[in-house]
Structure formats: C-alpha cells, structure tokens
Amino acid sequence: MVLKKGKIISIISSKNGNGASFVSVNLSICLAAFKKTVLLDTEADFSSIMLNLEIDKAAQKLLGAELDPAVFVSLLPLHSSGLYCATADYREKEVVDVFTEVLRSNFENIVFDAGTPEKHMANIIEASSLVYLVVTPDLISLKAAEKALSKLAEFHINLDKVRIIVNKYHPALGLDEKTIRKILGREIAATIPFEIEASVSVNNGKPIVMSEPNSLISLAIKDLAKLVEGSKEISMEFEVPGETSKYIINEIGIKEKIHLRVVKVLSGMNIDIESFVDLKKREEFKVIVEKTIEELFATEVSEPKCKAAREKLMKEILQEVLGLGPLEDLLSDSDISEIMVNNKDQVYVERKGKLTLSGKKFLSDKQLIACIERIVAPIGRRIDESVPMVDARLLDGSRVHAIIPPLALKGPSLTIRKFSKERLLVDDLIKFGTLSPAAVEFLKLCVLSRKNIVISGGTGSGKTTLLNVISSFIPKDERIITIEDSAELNLPQEHVVTLETRPPNIEGRGAVTIRDLVKNTLRMRPDRIVVGECRGGEALDMLQAMNTGHDGSITTLHSNSPRDTLARLETMVLMSGMELPLKAIREQVSSAVDLIVHQERFKDGTRKITHITEVAGMEGDIITTQDIFVFKQTESSNRDFISGQLLPSGIIPSFTDELLLNEKCLDRRIFAL
Numbered sequence: 001m002v003l004k005k006g007k008i009i010s011i012i013s014s015k016n017g018n019g020a021s022f023v024s025v026n027l028s029i030c031l032a033a034f035k036k037t038v039l040l041d042t043e044a045d046f047s048s049i050m051l052n053l054e055i056d057k058a059a060q061k062l063l064g065a066e067l068d069p070a071v072f073v074s075l076l077p078l079h080s081s082g083l084y085c086a087t088a089d090y091r092e093k094e095v096v097d098v099f100t101e102v103l104r105s106n107f108e109n110i111v112f113d114a115g116t117p118e119k120h121m122a123n124i125i126e127a128s129s130l131v132y133l134v135v136t137p138d139l140i141s142l143k144a145a146e147k148a149l150s151k152l153a154e155f156h157i158n159l160d161k162v163r164i165i166v167n168k169y170h171p172a173l174g175l176d177e178k179t180i181r182k183i184l185g186r187e188i189a190a191t192i193p194f195e196i197e198a199s200v201s202v203n204n205g206k207p208i209v210m211s212e213p214n215s216l217i218s219l220a221i222k223d224l225a226k227l228v229e230g231s232k233e234i235s236m237e238f239e240v241p242g243e244t245s246k247y248i249i250n251e252i253g254i255k256e257k258i259h260l261r262v263v264k265v266l267s268g269m270n271i272d273i274e275s276f277v278d279l280k281k282r283e284e285f286k287v288i289v290e291k292t293i294e295e296l297f298a299t300e301v302s303e304p305k306c307k308a309a310r311e312k313l314m315k316e317i318l319q320e321v322l323g324l325g326p327l328e329d330l331l332s333d334s335d336i337s338e339i340m341v342n343n344k345d346q347v348y349v350e351r352k353g354k355l356t357l358s359g360k361k362f363l364s365d366k367q368l369i370a371c372i373e374r375i376v377a378p379i380g381r382r383i384d385e386s387v388p389m390v391d392a393r394l395l396d397g398s399r400v401h402a403i404i405p406p407l408a409l410k411g412p413s414l415t416i417r418k419f420s421k422e423r424l425l426v427d428d429l430i431k432f433g434t435l436s437p438a439a440v441e442f443l444k445l446c447v448l449s450r451k452n453i454v455i456s457g458g459t460g461s462g463k464t465t466l467l468n469v470i471s472s473f474i475p476k477d478e479r480i481i482t483i484e485d486s487a488e489l490n491l492p493q494e495h496v497v498t499l500e501t502r503p504p505n506i507e508g509r510g511a512v513t514i515r516d517l518v519k520n521t522l523r524m525r526p527d528r529i530v531v532g533e534c535r536g537g538e539a540l541d542m543l544q545a546m547n548t549g550h551d552g553s554i555t556t557l558h559s560n561s562p563r564d565t566l567a568r569l570e571t572m573v574l575m576s577g578m579e580l581p582l583k584a585i586r587e588q589v590s591s592a593v594d595l596i597v598h599q600e601r602f603k604d605g606t607r608k609i610t611h612i613t614e615v616a617g618m619e620g621d622i623i624t625t626q627d628i629f630v631f632k633q634t635e636s637s638n639r640d641f642i643s644g645q646l647l648p649s650g651i652i653p654s655f656t657d658e659l660l661l662n663e664k665c666l667d668r669r670i671f672a673l
C-alpha cells in the first residue's frame, strides 16, 4: 500500500510582525481538530510562547538514528489540542528534505510557518499544495509583499498557488480588500480582523481559537481552515478547555506524553524500561512509575481532570511500561479465546469463534517487542534478529507464538491462544453441536479397541481440544505418554508422562524435537503415545510405532479434508529423509491409521466434526477410505448460523467385528441412516 503523503501548507510573511506565526498556530489547531497535523516552525520561539509549550530540536537530532517513524512522532512535543509541533534547522538542506519527508509520511497536514522566504526553504515551499502570504493592510507591508513574491519567483516557485491572508485588518486603516487584491494581483483567502484579544491570547499562552472561540479572529481562522480542507461541512465547535471538550482532550496524545516522560525519568535512573523484562522487579518499579505519573499530573499535565479518567490513564500507562501493555485487558477478558497482533496497530481477537478488531494498539514496534520479550525471557527463550521466531507459554499456560522482522515484513507479530481454564469436555462438545452422542459412542469404542486415530483440521479448528477429549477415553490403567511442542493437553488419567520439546539454546545447540521424543518414547514402555501435532519427519516414527505394537495411539495434523490428511502424512514421511517408495509409504499409512476424525471451524464461529472416516486399505497404489459419519448442513444455514447434523453414512466400518470381538457392546444401529 502506498501511503498518501501529508499536505504541506506554507505560511509566508511579507515582513516581521505581520502575524504569520499567529495565523500558523491558530490555523494548525483548527486543522488538528479533525486531521493529524503538525506545525513546523523555523524559529520555534514564537509558537513556543503562543502554545506555552517547549519546542526543541530533539527530533531533528534523532533523524539519523533510523528510528521507527511512530517513535519519531512520539518524540515531538504535543499540544493539548492534539497538535504536534516540530522545529528543525532549515539552513541544512539535508535536514529540510529528510525531516519534511518523515513528517509527510506521518501527518496529514504539515503547516509550515516559514516567516520571510529564504532560499533554503524553496524546496518545501515548492512542495506545498497551498502557499499563503500574510500581509497587513498598510503600504509598507504591501511593498514588502511584492518583494516577497518576486523572491518566490526567483526561487522558481509557481506563484499561481500563492494566496493572500490579510491580517490585523481594520476598516479605519483606509486600505480595503479590493485595493489590496489589485495591488498584489492575487486572491485574498482570508481577512482576519484586528482585535485586542489576539495579543491577550499570545500573552496568556492560550491560542485564541481555543480561548476565544467566538471572537471574530477565531471565526475567520476557522473559515480559513475549512477552505484549506476544502470542506464546508466540518463543524468546528471549539470549546474552552475543559473535561468535555472533544478537541482539547486527546487522550492518546497525553498518554504518549506521560509514557515518554516516565521513560525519561527512569532512564535517568539507569533503568531502561522499554527493554525491561524482569517481572520480579516489577513491583519495585511500579512504585517509582506511579510516583512519577502523580508528579506529572501535579505539575505539567493538567488533563484529564477527573479522578476516574486519571486512574484509567495511570493503569494503562503502568500496563504499558511494566506489563504486557494493551494485551493485559484482552488477557483478562475471559470471553476472548485468541489474541492476534498482526502489527502494532492491528490487534484482532476471537470471541465465541468470531474474529473482531479489538481497537487496541501498541505505541511503537519497540513496545511490542519489549512485550514479546517480557513473555519469552522468563522461560529462558529469546527473540532477536538472529532468532526471529519463538514459541512460548504464559504463566497461565496460554500458548504464544511471536515472529519479528526480518521474517515479519510489517513489524513484530504475536499470536496468543489463551489457555481456557475450563477445559472443554465431551458433553460440552455435544452441546456445541461439534459431534453427536452416536459419534461419541463410536469414538469411545475405537479408543478402547486400540484403534489408531488421526485428528485433522485447519488451524484453530479445535484439534487439540478434540485430542484431549478423545484421549480421555483411554482406560485409566494404561500408561500414556504425551508429546507436544508446548504442553496443552490436560488428561484426566493419572498414569501420564508429559513430554515437551525444547528449542536450541543461544549457540544453536541442544534442541530436542518431537521426532527425538517419539523415538525416545518407544524405550519408555508406553501403552499409548499421544502426539500433540505431527508436522514433519516424526510422522514416520509415529506410523512405525502404530504398526509395531503401540496401537491405540492418537495424533493431530493440519489438513483440509480426510483425503488431504493422507496426502499430508505421505509428505511428512518424505520429510523424514528416508527414501521410501511412494507405495511403501502408502502401505505404512494405510496399515497404521484406522480412523481420521476431521474437524472444521465454520463461518458462524462454531467448530464441528465434518467427517469420521475409516482408512480401509489399499486398492492398487491408492489408499481407500470410507466415511462413517459426515456432517450434513441443512438448507436453513446461513453465514451467521450453520445448522446441520453429524449423520451416519450408512456404511458399517470394516473393523466393526473387531469392536464386537473385544466384547465392547456396540449397537450397530448407530451406523444406520
């Protein structure tokens, strides 16, 4: 996506004292009311006074530091109106170009308070979509204006886009708009009257459009802002600063400001809070951070005034500085089952099977990475450019996957599968319509009769949950060994050995894979092997185990249909590096796997078993299968509600007699249509 670049509006003055900075400051505030706007000043002294804000060149100094643009923006002073301010040395051409470009890619409007035009500003004035020349209604100013215009022509600036703003207008001065238009030979965009309130507002450090929103000056400047925006519709009702003003309180802005100050205070104490990961020290730092924020509220940050809003802000900043930031609220919301951070600005959540944008955002990529580090560091894992991908677990057991640049192109990304405290049990799945009581009966018998089962489905389709439920049918007196990448299974039986893989250490050594564990398990005298998910070469070891006395094993794999499950198994066996002919692989698969249980997540957010399929054998080179139960959708289904049933296909599984042989009573009627 090509980002639209911000619009530059240059305000030039014919001579000092015309009020170009006054116009720039107030116009920018009006524009900031509905678009992200920055005021760029060559000499920030005047705007500093008018806005009562310290505007320094700190941001310019950081230009070469390859900062994330959002971080760069967060370093800019922010006025309570939501207007950002910047200043830079316009005598250095390099700075002019780079600085302006960064601003343009982060702001929709850049109001450039140029003062009297100078050669080194030519580029930025030329790049402006609007150029206003501020004059006062006196002949000296108008003479100077003519000179300014010829200077602009000398700098090869297209004079067609130059419009006039007449400031400090008063009829008693004897020069009316018509005469001014005639003298300068161009249109007048705005006439701002002379009013004593202008100087009062400057002296008070409160811009007139905010302090005297209904003064004639404010009305004229608001009209000018509408002209700049090309809109007559936008209502710009400025209120006197206060709790309810929709323009004055820019909570995000204040939060960023306090956050930055906290970071500054702590870095003064040699605490690099942004990369702080030691959760034990959290409590210690919490006290310091709270104190710093309270001090800021008592001194320079006056908004918000109400206690509850301050407490909310304090909580959010504490979470951001010391915890998992915007994720904290999502983690504590028990309705949310999955959190997906696509990038710092886009956090999706899953509630009752449906995905929605949460509206939460991270301040910067740096904050997001710090958050990832806070999750992975306590369990001895790390993430950086050389290890840009990591799997981890939160203390409550939630599964975390993070990936950062250079692998993630749009910035760090994070996925959290929340650990659900209430494990779903077989009755829950029946209640949700995931499977039918008859299917449960059948699956139970298959487990008791030591059938090898592969559970398949798409990502998040509920494979692990179903594996947990199906494994719970294993008799209590059997020795179960579970193998997972990150332990998610939670079996009710007592005789369970839980194994988990290990990633390589910092030197890239010591990794223990699922495959290593499967091989090792064979020496641990298991009755059943339950593998959380087969993704590669371990499939071969798993099939061999299933074929050599460890029947009754269960695993899951990612696939789109029961047929696809077989194809994936073949591919995985090939991944083991054993050069087996395809036919031999298929024979292994068909003799090892008895049943495929395929589950899907539907558009309405529900998860349902769509197929229970028997792997029947081989016909020539092809594995044959037959569906025993299939989900039949009814016609009344729509996007928001899928109705239907998991029904028997009428085919009786070929191993039915075996099930009966084992004296497990099976009512054959469950297979009848």
Ligand SMILES: Nc1ncnc2c1ncn2[C@@H]1O[C@H](COP(=O)(O)OP(=O)(O)OP(=O)(O)O)[C@@H](O)[C@H]1O
Binding pocket: 337, 338, 417, 420, 424, 429, 432, 434, 457, 458, 459, 460, 461, 462, 463, 464, 465, 466, 606, 607, 608
């Ligand atoms: N039958 C079901 N009905 C409703 N929700 C379910 C069902 N099965 C699982 N869930 C929920 O769906 C989410 C994903 O489930 P699970 O972890 O089992 O999926 P998965 O297929 O193993 O995912 P992955 O491919 O990421 O390993 C969990 O929040 C779980 O509680």
Ligand SMILES: [Mg+2]
Binding pocket: 463, 464, 465, 533
């Ligand atoms: Mg899973």
